[in-house]
Amino acid sequence: MLYDESASDTKTLIKIAAKKIFVKRGFAGTRLKEIADEAKIGRTALHYYFHSKENLFAEVLKDFFSAIGSRVTNYGDLDRPVIDIMKQFVGGYIESAIHTPEIDLFMLNEFNENPELMLMARDSDDKDLPSYLMSAIQKACANGELKGNPEQIFISLMSMCMFPFAGMGAIKTFMKLTDEAYINLMNERREYLLKFVETAFLP
Template identity: 30%
Template sequence: MDTEKSTEQKILEAAKKVFVAKGMAGARMQDIADEAGINKALLHYYFRSKEKLFEVIFTETVGRFIPRVNEIFSSDMIWSEKIETFASEYIDKVLENPFLPLFVMNEMHKQPEEFLKKMWGGEKPQIETFLRQVKKAVEDKEIRPIHPAHLIMNVMSLCIFPFIGKPMLQMIASINDQQFFQLMEERKVMVPQFIIQSLKL
């Protein structure tokens, strides 16, 4: 049993690397078998197809976080707390799964409609409550006017880009992996502070 779990985990880790490098469409079962150091027959014993393997990885990573995103933005928290909570939990999730942003971006560009349908279960993110809160904050002159799309882009880009641009950032700033991850820990606080401060009148 332990051996089976070890082999299955080895396959999942190998598949993550191959999917990041080649995308869902470009990845082959042979590539994954080679990366895992096993033969293709053994790979098929554990996972019948590339699609099945993708679904398992997707469920273990993105699939677990999506319900939490909906929970955060539809909760009773005030709008600023939602930004703080999302930024902190998103960065935590990516620190645990560094392949995630590039993996999602690759698939969105290769098969946007199909991938987004899998990602959100055919529904849009539940952010209506958050958007109403932001609109009311603007109307009450609590914050300066801002298009909701700009606010969403600001939050997403400040959280996601450092992971996408990690090699370039490390070269420019002359930082190693440990220093990079420490900076990302700091960004869990800095990102929402920066966004919220930028909205103040």
């Protein structure tokens, strides 16, 4: 669970506090004192478990990468029809992102601001969702199952799912949506995209 409020051990409490502060302020804007205060511990305890802000940030990123990877469970192999893989990604991603939309904006911002730290955390994650999707799309384009540039299809698929959550504030403002109306719209978008990917990239 991303924010397990029932946790009681110090290390987990620090990570929960760090997630909240990092998501709110980003890596550059976060001070360890803020995290210690949020976790209701002293700075000494924080340094004991994580030694530095960079180490703590890396641990938080691992959890976030894992959370995004878990949006598509049961990866399976690449022998399945690529449309099934793409629909599984769309459905799982949006269903999970509805509950934690702040992750998408945070990850987008941090990839731009701290690409080296982000890549280090990603490389430590055994659920490499982008590589899995890219491989499936490349294979489908090579055998004629899909038509088009694999990189463009990959970007389209990722952006169709990520932008509505990374751009949540703008969408709610421009469309004058309440929180409830936004969630309803995202549920509708899930069904819309599931139908869209069935035919959008076929030969």
